[in-house]
Amino acid sequence: MTIRDMHSFTTWTMYFDGASNSKGKGVGIVLISSQDEHIPISIKLDFDYTNNVAEYEACIAGLEAALSLESFHNISFTYISRLRNRFADALATLASMVDIPVGVKVRPLAIKRHVVPAHIHMVQIAARCLVRKPWYFDIKNLIFGRGNPPEASLTERRASQKLASRYVICGGDQYRRSFDGVQLLCADDDRAAKILEDVHSGGCGPHMNGKMLARKILHLGYFWTTLEADCFSFVKTCHNVYPHIYWSYSLFTHIWHGSCSAHRVDNSVTQNPDGKRSTGIEWARIRHQELCMLDEKRLKTTYHVQGYQRILERAFNKKVRIRELREGDMVLRECRASIFDPRGKFRPNWSGSYGVDESLPGKAVRLLDQNGDRIPEPTNLDQLKR
Incomplete structure (x- = not known):
C-alpha cells in the first residue's frame, strides 16, 4: 500500500x-x-x-x-x-x-545486521580498545627499575637484564647504543611501517633490496628488533622491483659468502658483496651495522630452539603418566644409592613402605618411615611408586 x-x-x-x-x-x-x-x-x-x-x-x-x-x-x-x-x-x-501477559509492556523491535560472526565482531572491538605495547616495553621498565614481569623465569630475567644494558632513555624516547657510538631511536610497529614505506618509496634513494634497505634505515638512526626480516618481507611485496632481481641478488650473495676469494682486502680498499669497492671506513661502518642486527638473529635462534623444545615436550608428555600423591598415601622409594649389600644382584630395587607427609614445590615430597619419623631429605616423585 x-x-x-x-x-x-x-x-x-x-x-x-x-x-x-x-x-x-x-x-x-x-x-x-x-x-x-x-x-x-x-x-x-x-x-x-x-x-x-x-x-x-x-x-x-x-x-x-x-x-x-x-x-x-x-x-x-x-x-x-x-x-x-x-x-x-x-x-x-x-x-x-508469543505469549504476552496482561500488563507487560514490550519495547519496539530492533533488528540489526551483522556481516561477520559475533566472535569476530567482539575481537575487533577488543582490538580497538586494547592498547598495544611496543616491543621495548619490558626493556623500558627494566631501565626505570620496575623489574621483570612476574611470570618471567630466571633465565628470561637474566637475558632481559643483559639486553636492557644496551639501551638508554633520552628525552622520553628509548635509544639503542650502537657499536659505532650512534644512538638509534627505537621505533614501534606503526612508526616502523611508516619508515619502511618512506625509505623504500624513493625518498631516501632508489628502490633497494632488503639488506640495503636495513642498512639505510640503520644509517638514518632507527632500530627495532625485527628490522632485517621486516625489510626483506617488505621488499618482496613491492611491485616496482622485478622478481629476477631477487633471484640474481640471492645467487650472487650465496656465491660471495661461499667463496673466500670473492672477498678481497687490499690495505684500505675492500670488495663489497654488491660488487663495489669501498674504503676501510665504509667497510667498518657496514660491519657495525651488522653487529647491531645480531640481536635479531639471536632472538630468532632462541625462538626456533624454544619451538623445537616444545615439540619434544609434547611428544614426550604423551607417554608420561601424571603421578599425583596426597598426604597420607603409602609409597615405595627406589633404592638408587650404591650401598653394599651381600645379596648382590638379588638386592631389592624398592624400599619401604613410607607415608607422604608433605608435598613440596618442584615435584618433591617429604616422607615418614614406618615408625612415624620424618626423613630429613626430600624425595622426588620420579623415585616413588604406590
Whole structure:
C-alpha cells in the first residue's frame, strides 16, 4: 500500500499481513518512509476471526500508525506475493506465537545486521580498545627499575637484564647504543611501517633490496628488533622491483659468502658483496651495522630452539603418566644409592613402605618411615611408586 503526504508531498509504503496458527493469531505491519526508514509493528489478537478479518485488522492498524505520524491525501493498494511480503509475514507469525501477559509492556523491535560472526565482531572491538605495547616495553621498565614481569623465569630475567644494558632513555624516547657510538631511536610497529614505506618509496634513494634497505634505515638512526626480516618481507611485496632481481641478488650473495676469494682486502680498499669497492671506513661502518642486527638473529635462534623444545615436550608428555600423591598415601622409594649389600644382584630395587607427609614445590615430597619419623631429605616423585 502507498500513502502520499499532503503537506510535504512525500510517499510512505506500508506492508501488512495476518497470521493464524495453533499458538494464536497476530498481524504484522512495516512502514517505510521516503528516507528508507523502516518501522516494524507486531500486534497479537486475542479474539477469533477469519483470514479476511485478519487482513482488515492489519490494514486498519497500519493506517492508524501511519496517521499518527503524518497526514495523507492519497492512498493506493497493490497486491504483492508473499515472497515480497516476508517482513510483514514474519512479524505476524511472531505476534501469533508469543505469549504476552496482561500488563507487560514490550519495547519496539530492533533488528540489526551483522556481516561477520559475533566472535569476530567482539575481537575487533577488543582490538580497538586494547592498547598495544611496543616491543621495548619490558626493556623500558627494566631501565626505570620496575623489574621483570612476574611470570618471567630466571633465565628470561637474566637475558632481559643483559639486553636492557644496551639501551638508554633520552628525552622520553628509548635509544639503542650502537657499536659505532650512534644512538638509534627505537621505533614501534606503526612508526616502523611508516619508515619502511618512506625509505623504500624513493625518498631516501632508489628502490633497494632488503639488506640495503636495513642498512639505510640503520644509517638514518632507527632500530627495532625485527628490522632485517621486516625489510626483506617488505621488499618482496613491492611491485616496482622485478622478481629476477631477487633471484640474481640471492645467487650472487650465496656465491660471495661461499667463496673466500670473492672477498678481497687490499690495505684500505675492500670488495663489497654488491660488487663495489669501498674504503676501510665504509667497510667498518657496514660491519657495525651488522653487529647491531645480531640481536635479531639471536632472538630468532632462541625462538626456533624454544619451538623445537616444545615439540619434544609434547611428544614426550604423551607417554608420561601424571603421578599425583596426597598426604597420607603409602609409597615405595627406589633404592638408587650404591650401598653394599651381600645379596648382590638379588638386592631389592624398592624400599619401604613410607607415608607422604608433605608435598613440596618442584615435584618433591617429604616422607615418614614406618615408625612415624620424618626423613630429613626430600624425595622426588620420579623415585616413588604406590
